[in-house]
Amino acid sequence: MTRVLVVWCPxxxxxxxxxxxxxPGxxxxxxxVEACTAAARAQGVRRGQRLRDAQRRCxxxxxxxxxxxxxGRLFEAVVAAVAELTPRVEVVRPGLCAIPARGPARFYGGEEALRVLVQDMVVEAGYDCGSGVADGLFAAELAARAGQGGVVVPEGGAAAFxxxxxxxxxxxxxxxxxxxxLGVATLGAFAALPSGHVAGRFGADGALAHRLARGEEPRPPAPVPGVPDLSVRADxxxxxxRAEQVVFAAKRLAGExxxxxxxxxxxxxxxxTSVGFADGHVLRRLWRHDGRLSALAVAERVRWQLSAWRSERPVPGTDPDGVEAPPEDEAVWGGVTWLELAPDQLVPDVGRQEGLWGGTAVTDRVARAADxxxxxxxxxxxxxxxxxxGRGxxxxxxxxxxxxxPPAGAPDGPWPGRVGAPAPAAVPPRAASAEVVDAAGGPVVVSARCAVSAPPAALAFxxxxxAVTGWTGPWPADERWWDxxxxRRLARFQVxxxxxxxxxLAVEGGRWHVEASYD
Amino acid sequence: MPEAALRGIAAGAPEGSGVPVLPALRALVPGGVLRPGSVVGLTGLGAASLGAALAAGATAPEGEDGPGGWCGVVGLPEFGVLAAAGMGAAPERLLLVDEPGDRWPDVVAALAEAVGLILLRPPERPGAAAVRRLSALARRHGCVLTLTGAFADAWPGTRLRLRLEDVAWHGLGDGHGRLRGRLADVVAEGPGPARRVRLWFPDADGAVAPAETVPALKPVGGPVSAGGPVSAGGPVHTVAGEEIA
Structure with missing residues (x-):
């Protein structure tokens, strides 16, 4: 059983x-609400709450x-702090990273000493964190969340913990x-169930959860004998x-x-992921994969890695060694000469399939052109x-x-005040401002009760x-009044x-805009 | 997806034919399809609608449930996706490059290999070298280039020019009604005599239909005169005007 130390930033x-x-935030x-601070939690804000409810409570x-x-970018600072102590840091997800504890614990004088040391390093870097040591990642994460800043769960004590x-x-x-x-309320009670029955009743995922509850690694590292080197490298x-070029190469490599x-x-x-620079500097980082990352997600992680590195590079002229830093705009990191992706801990794929492109398949040629x-x-x-x-x-x-x-299918609710078909053929990203005047040359005004001061006679933009030959409106829309x-509160016209x-046209706050053109 | 189906999609259309257009526009185009590698120019009033209609024709599902082709839209941030969808386009087969900047020739070159139709508004007067390169690429890959915007006329070798004439919007009165459609002559100038069809462009549902199919539009004879019966159209409001106070 591997001993794991987890650093958890709340x-x-x-x-x-x-x-x-x-x-409170x-x-x-x-x-x-996806996450909130402790101060907000004390006032009743919870994860998954609707924003409106959260704002009512706080x-x-x-x-x-x-x-x-x-x-992802900011967490690089935490990872860097932990990496000062031990080089092999595994980022489980932004906010959570893990290191194998056995070696470093021996070096730094015990698991509790290592735990406190790691915590101090991260706090010095400016981030609050908890750290815990236990058998396996799952128990260690809970250990990091337990007590005041984490605990050490003794070897073999994960199940009891x-x-x-x-x-x-x-x-x-x-x-x-x-x-x-079914009357099972705690992990202990779940762990007490016979594993064969759990697997029979709840399938592979249930068996996985059962292994977690018993304090065992969710899936044992299963090295396949004689596996060829599957790492891929691009020079x-x-x-x-430019970062874009590296990310592009990373996407292709991840596909391979x-x-x-x-x-x-x-x-x-x-x-x-390892990125090598022209000056010999190499940037390495481990990312949790679990068969869940798509090629794009891998490329995204390379981008995080690069942008984090760029944010900490020396400002021109202030390099302590007197070496002149490269100017801002060209070859900012001396240029990237190679990129390598190496899979770590190979296990049999039990199957987790996620669509890479969403609903309609993008063909190879289109994908290549888009790339x-x-x-x-x-x-x-x-x-x-x-x-x-939407309305407009x-x-x-x-x-x-x-x-x-694509965004998960939002319910297509009723949209009172939606502009009906036919739809305008030209919808500029930003509405152009316009002037609408009546027959006497005065501006047309829409009152708060949606009364139009005079029929529009001319449109200038x-x-x-x-000259306006036909018009209709106002069609009021009062949107997101809770925020x-x-x-926005506006009234639309067709002319x-x-x-x-x-x-x-749309009039909002007394100003007219051409929202779209039926060109 | 089977390999053969993928090839069919990528090619945009079966070999030897061309990029399909909407049924209502077939009479305007020689052969009823846009010839692969040709250049189409859109100018004047209605260029945006014509672009949307061509995009709709290129991406609309073929036959029963056969997949349509792909369409790239370059340099047109205001492209009316909703209008194109109303004319029958499949939005998921549109590739929008809103802000290509000065890399537009490279973007068009990349897309020409993959899509059947490219709707392009060059942000600058296209140079002779770019015109030669992109025209050659379009011919090689069988992609139709459709030019619009201020520099649409500056593209030598334009085979077909489309524009709207004699337009009249229907459905709008003096303070009531809603836009219900536009009757327009779509004029095609190309090799041979100019062709012209009268179309609802668009009709009340946003589609393109021959002008004879009036029955669907029965309630709207023409612009309703002031003081006439108020059209029942217009968006539905669940709240009264007081809400906005």
């Missing part, structure tokens, strides 16, 4: 979003949008719910000067790696539109970068003026001008 999404731990995504809540990119925990820590809500109804010549793994029916528990455009313009340079709910024509289209999964920062053009 409420990492909130910390990474820039919320101070002492103030929350990181939200899609209107739900009116002074600081709300930030969740930023997964920043989470886990026994009193509720089933919710398994992070399998359906299983936990079912077991609760970049000339050295890549996954092909190699799939051919052997294998998956890797961890993935080591090339992304290499030129960045990941967001080429998008596929997804129709979504611009709101009803979401642009998803090629390769990203973009340097031209045209003062994003609430036809003398030159045969038709426009969708």
């Amino acid at each position: 409420d990492w999404p909130a910390t990474a979003a820039g919320v101070d731990a002492a103030t 929350a990181a939200v995504a899609r209107g739900r 009116p002074e809540l600081v709300v930030r949008e969740r930023d997964t990119g920043a989470e 886990l026994a009193p925990y509720p089933l919710s820590v398994l992070d399998r809500p359906e299983l936990a719910d079912l077991l609760r109804r 970049l010549d000339p050295p890549a000067a 790696l996954h092909e190699g793994l799939a051919a052997g029916g294998l998956t890797c528990v961890r993935l080591e 090339r455009v992304q290499a030129l313009l960045g990941h967001h340079g080429i998008t596929r539109p997804v129709l979504a709910g 024509p611009g709101e009803r289209v979401v642009r998803v970068p090629v390769g990203d999964l 973009g340097g031209g003026t045209a 003062p920062a994003r609430s 036809v001008t003398e030159d045969g053009a038709a426009y969708l």
Whole structure:
């Protein structure tokens, strides 16, 4: 049984979003609380709560949008602090990293001494954390969360340590719910069930959870004898000067790696990414893989690694060694000369299949073309539109970068005030401001009760003026009134001008805009 | 997906034919399809709708449930995805490159290998070298280049030019009604005499239909005169005007 030390930074999404731990704050995504600080928790804010409920319980809540990119980037600082003590740090996910404890514990004088030392290193780096040592990753994570800043669970004591925990820590809500109804409330009670019966009743995933509850490694490292070297490497010549080029290469390499793994029916528990620079410097990092990372997710991790490294490179002219740092814009890291992805801990692939591209398959040729455009313009340079709910024509289209999964199907609720078909053919990303005047030349005003002061007679925008020959409206829309920062109250009009053009206008706060053109 | 199906999608259309157009526009295009590798120009009023219609024709599912082709839209951040979808486009087969900047020739070159139709608005006057390179690439890969915007006319070798004439929007009154469709002549100029069809472009559902199919639009004879019966159209509001106060 491997001894594992886990460093756990509490409420990492909130910390990474820039919320101070002492103030009540929350990181939200899609209107739900994803993480909150201890101060917010004390006031009744919970994970998964709707933002509205959270704000009711805690009116002074600081709300930030969740930023997964920043989470990965900032966590590099924590990993770097831990890596000062022992080089092999495994990032389980941003907010949680693990190191094998046996060797370092012997070196630093015992597991408790190592635990405190690691904790001090991370706290010195400026982040609150807990650290725990136990048999296996699962028990060690709970040990890091236990007590004041974590505990050491003695060897062989994982099962006893886990026994009193509720089933919710398994992070399998359906299983936990079912077991609760069967009268099994704690991990100890679950662990006491015969494993053969658990596997028969709950399948492979249930058996995995059962192994966790018994304090065993979820799946034993199963080295296959005589496995060829599956690591993949790309040499970049000339050295890549831009992160995009490296990420692009990483995406391709990850595809090759996954092909190699799939051919052997294998998956890797961890993935080591190494980036070599022209000056001989090598950046290595381990990422938890578990067969769950797509090629794009691997590329994303390489991007985090690079951007974190760039943020800590010396500012030009301030290098303590007197070596002149390269100028800001060119070859910022001296150029990347090679990139290697190496699978670590190969285990048989028991099958976890996730669609890489979402609903409609993107063909090889289209994917290759999109990759090339992304290499030129960045990941967001080429998008596929997804129709979504909304009132205005611009709101009803979401642009998803090629390769990203489209947003999970939002319910297509009723949208009172939605502009009906036919849809305008030109919807500029930013509405152009316009002037609408009545027959007397005065501005047309819409009152708070949606009364129009006078029929619009002329529309002026973009340097031209045209007489209005037909108009309709106002169609009021009062959107997101619950959120003062994003609430909009506007009234829409359709007008036809003398030159045969038709426009969708919006008046908001007394100002007119051409929201779209029925070109 | 079987290998053969993948090839079919990637090619955009079966070999030897071309990029399909909407049924209502077939009479305008020689042979009823856009010839692979040709260049189409869209100018004037209605260029955005014409672009959306061509994108719809290129990506619309073929036959029973056969997959449609792919369409790239380069340099048109205002491209009306919803309008194209209303005309029959499959949005998931559109690739949008909103801000190609000065890399637009490279973007078009990359897309030309993969998609059947590229809708392009060059952000600058295209240089002769870029025109030669992209035209050659389009011919080699059988991709139709569709030019729009201020520099649409600056592309030599344009085979077909489409524009709208004699347009009239219907459904809007003086303070009531809603836009219900536009009757327009779509004019195609190319080799041979100019062709012209009268179409609902779009009709009340956002689709493109021949002008004879009026029955679906019965309630709207033409612009409703002031003081006439108020059209029942327009968005539905669950709240009264007071809500906005």
